[in-house]
Amino acid sequence: MAVLPANALDTQSITATERTRLSRDDKRRARDERRRAAGGRRIGSHILLIIMAIYFVIPIWWLFVASTKSTGSLFSSPAFWFDDPSAFFTNIVGLFQHQGGIYWRWLGNSFVYAFVSGIGATIVAVLAGYGFAKYRFRGRGFMFGMILGSVMVxxxxxxxxxxxLLSQYGLINTPWAVILPSLLNPFGVYLMRVYTQDAVSDELLEAARIDGAGEWRTFATIVVPLLKPAIVTVLLLSIVGTWNNFFLPLAVLTNPDLLPVTVGLNRWLALSNSGAGGEQVWNLITSGAFISVLPLLLSFLFLQRYWQGGLTVGSVR
Known part of the structure; x- marks a missing residue:
């Protein structure tokens, strides 16, 4: 067995130490480079988010500022700053008194249409999405393809x-003319099916069935809690879609007492543009539009904590 001289052993140990040090330096430099790259991407993403936030906030800010102005100030003062903030309360009082306070009626109609349609559309979407995701039946692929196709229409x-169709059943100029078509939400069905496939495992359903739970009990006690984030999402999207719906109520409703706030404000807008009656109510229109978006903003603020997608995916052991 050959014996290496002492200086050779020292040289080998020094070389090994140098390699270790260089390896550590390389790892440190690579880590620093990754951090700098991640920091650059983070700054870029923050700038993009700030620009998008400003883009979405500007219309709301303009609406808030416009609701504090009189009709004359709307066209003479700066667009994005206040002229007389005390005029806000004057506008609100005038809004609720104009034409016998019909704005209250329109706002109540919007609440009824939006929440009844939103809850109904969510129930239909949850049941349909769960059925498409967890049951096998003839024609399932074709039917789901039709639903996906209707999203593009x-x-x-x-x-x-x-x-x-509604006129054949005598439903024109009734609340059902707005509610019934709004119960169908193809995108909600698609969203519920995709979410159910990941959030609800087949093993969990089989375990519930082995324990003796029926289909409805399994759905109500096990599936629905797991689908809460998706349910809240579909509910909010359905409510917002019905609340902002304009063309359908405009086509199927003629009675002023049945109009939602979107169509009602458009009627005031048409009267102001035409000058009929010599009355300009631009300040009431902007104030009414600002009041009408507040329920949607509050809904998103109070229900956003339920948007916790994916927390239960993979929870089954």
């Missing part, structure tokens, strides 16, 4: 066929 293209 613009809602305005369906207004005339919907009007003709």
């Amino acid at each position: 613009p809602l305005t293209a369906l207004v005339i066929p919907t009007f003709m």
Whole structure:
């Protein structure tokens, strides 16, 4: 067995130490480079988010500022700053008194249409999405393909066929003319199916069935709690969609007492543009529009904590 001289052993140990030190330096430099790259991406993403936030906040800010102005100030003062903040309360009082306080009626109609349609559309979407995700039946792929295809059809293209169908059953100029078409939410069905496939495992359902739970009990006690984030999302999207719906109520409703706030404000806008009656109510229109968006903003603020997607995915052991 050959014996290495002492200086050779020292040289080998020094070389090994140098390699270790260089390896550590390389790892440190690579880590620093990754941190700098991640920091650059983070700064870029923050700048993009700030720009998008400003883009979405500007219309709301303008609406708030405009609701504090009189009709004359709307066209003479700076667009994005206040002229007389005390005029806000004057506008609100005038809004609720104009034409016998019909704005209250329109706002109540919007609440009824939005929440009844939103809850109904959510129930339909949850049941349909769960059925498509966890049950095997003939024609499932074709039916789901039809639903996906209907997502691509613009809602305005369906207004005339919907009007003709509702008129055959005498539902025109009734609340059902707005509520019934709003119960169908193809995107909600698609979203519920995709979420159910990941959030609810087949093993969990089989375990519940082995324990003797029926289908409805399994759905109510096990599936629904797991789908809470998706349910809240579909509910909010359905409510917002019905609340902002304009073309369908415009086509199927003529009674002023049945109009939602979107169509009602448009009627005031048309009167102000035409000058009929010599009354300009631009300040009431902007104030009414600002009041009408507050319920949606509050809904998103109070329900956003339920948007916790994916927390239960993979929870089954």
